[in-house]
Amino acid sequence: MWSWLKMSFTGALEVLIEMKNQDVKFTIDTYVLAFGICYKLNSPESFKICTILREEALLKGEILSRRASCFAVALALNQNEVAKAMSIFSQIMDPESITCTNLNIILHIQLNMLENVIEILKNATEGNLSKYVKRQVFSEEVLAKVREKVKDVPALVAKFDELYGKLHVSGQVTTYSLDAVLCHIPGGRKSHMFLLNKRMVSRRTFQPLGQSLLAE
Template identity: 80%
Template sequence: MAAAFRPAKQVLPLQALRSLVYPGLGGSGSTCSRCPLGAKRYLLTDNIVKLKDFQHKKVAVACNLPGTKETYLRNLEEKLTQSKLILKEELRTLLHLCESWDDVELAKNVIYRYHAENRNITLGEYKFGPLFMRLCYELDLEESALELIKDQHLRGFFSDSTSFNILMDMLFIKGALEVLIEMKNQDVKFNKDTYILAFAICYKLNSPESFTICTTLREEALIKGEILSRRASCFAVALALNQNQLAKAISIFSQIMKPESIICTNLNIMIHIQSNMLKTLIDILKDATEGNLSRFVKKHVFSEEVLVKVREKVQDVPALLATFDELYGKLHIHGRVTAYTLDALLCHTPSDRKSHTVLLNKRTVSRRTFQPLSQSLWAE
């Protein structure tokens, strides 16, 4: 009986990754610290980072604390000195009380003790990793976060993708690839946001090595049956275009579901520019100006930067240039042009839809009288 075919397991080229993070170990890639300083640093929405929720909880913990913060911290220091057991609730409270670097240093010592005492108790346990990352996020302590997440003695403490994602978001322009390596080495499962961050990091590095890494990660994800988000795929397409890998860019773009976003619209234009499909390019712009102008139909919006590239491409063809200039004017009249560059569109912080959902789910009927609530009451 013939054996079933199984794709060979691909291994992420960690040597290529390290060469990007640590110059001199081989490879021609640049480090994250050399990324443009204007790069967008935050790619995650607040309903993932949950910084506001964390800060609200900090206020609540401080208000409900029996005694003073100083007394609480001193008691924990004594427990460390006397090798007493650290309780889960004590660590959770401590992380919500931290307001300075000194506080975080104490928290780190407590984390080491707590993990040493509980490293074998993982099932159903509270995940402290994201909580510590939110604390570091709030206090701009990326170095402390990176130090702990890489520490061999804390293996298992940061066992969730959220911890790594938040740290990669913090370090987006100054070392996030090192976190990606660590996540891979610790066999932490990637989720949708991890792939977005990973591809964005590779896009910002924009080197042959980072293109290889992005391609490998993407192929591994597809083999595993992962569904990559449109946003992650857009970063992969943009990187392929920047590396003049046109066939790869076309292939990835063709697999994007619902490519109607402003980013997809502009990436499609860039693909046609690199493909020298000038007539089709003009037809796309013409359709955008002459299409259905109903306010219920999503309209294509083009980046000024991308349109400049179109003009450069058609300037040697007088007939197409004249048509383009006419269409360019119409696009401006109809408000179809944005000043944002393609890079700015790719690296924007997406809006958080959570607040809208909460508003829609608010009660409109009184639990006591079963009568409709006043509009002014439930809308607040």
């Protein structure tokens, strides 16, 4: 199943790369799709392509949505490019979303800033818990990663367990994985999945399109 999906993602990415090589202007949603596909492929090459597309977009003054940036951050983290992930995350204008909340925790975990993680969770439990105020929500999967990191530090694990209980009581924990949160499609968005069925070879070079982009 994964093999088939990987081929589909690769084919869609190749179409997007050819569009870029032919100077077709990307929309905000096109960048979301491109970065999302790169994230799903999760390879050194897809990370390189994502980085090139992002840097070109910024040089041209094009707008990259928070959603696109989150995919880029997640891909960088998966490729152990923590400094790059931190740089991209710091440029997100409005990081107040469930995706950003959980990516921020993963960033701090990979930087081994465990006390900062505990402080983030503490602030989330001590904020205004009125039902009319949007509260930070944490993925159960991400919280499990936190516990795994602090388990050998008695003082921190005790604090974490206390905060974990408070987050559950206040309804600030979701069973959705970080991947599910990242890939959630907001209502009303048009699907671009037709790209999965498009051609997979450049008409100009008759070479894989990834090679065409990286050669330019």
